[in-house]
Amino acid sequence: MSVESTIHLTYWREYYDDEDMDWFPIHHTIFRNVLLSQLTRLNSKELKEKVKAFCDKNYKETASNFTGTSGVDIIVGTEYYKTYADEYDCDDKSFYTDYGQKYNGRQFFKKDYNPEFTLTQGAHYDN
Numbered sequence: 001m002s003v004e005s006t007i008h009l010t011y012w013r014e015y016y017d018d019e020d021m022d023w024f025p026i027h028h029t030i031f032r033n034v035l036l037s038q039l040t041r042l043n044s045k046e047l048k049e050k051v052k053a054f055c056d057k058n059y060k061e062t063a064s065n066f067t068g069t070s071g072v073d074i075i076v077g078t079e080y081y082k083t084y085a086d087e088y089d090c091d092d093k094s095f096y097t098d099y100g101q102k103y104n105g106r107q108f109f110k111k112d113y114n115p116e117f118t119l120t121q122g123a124h125y126d127n
Helices: 036-042 045-058 084-088 115-120
Strands: 006-017 022-035 066-076
Touching (some): 022 036, 045 066
Antiparallel strands (some): 006 022
């Protein structure tokens, strides 16, 4: 398995930051390290609508700055596992975008299809 051969299904919710006067998403990984061969299945409009409807209905919101916008995305492996070192040519191996790579306990997480691979990419599973 390589980073390029994986896709990841995430549910996200948008929030507003009063200090920066900007919007930002928070992602929750649902399926991690799905083989690229499953792209058509995961990318179906019907599946995404069902997942979004379920997550919207069952999300336990505690933040007051939720904007009311949410969605379901497929993230390719090169983006999902991208680090600051990849982006800025430095030594920082922290993930560039938090898609929930390090967490199996976020809401709606269902399955990591290759947890050993995730660990080789720098995740350490905080719950």
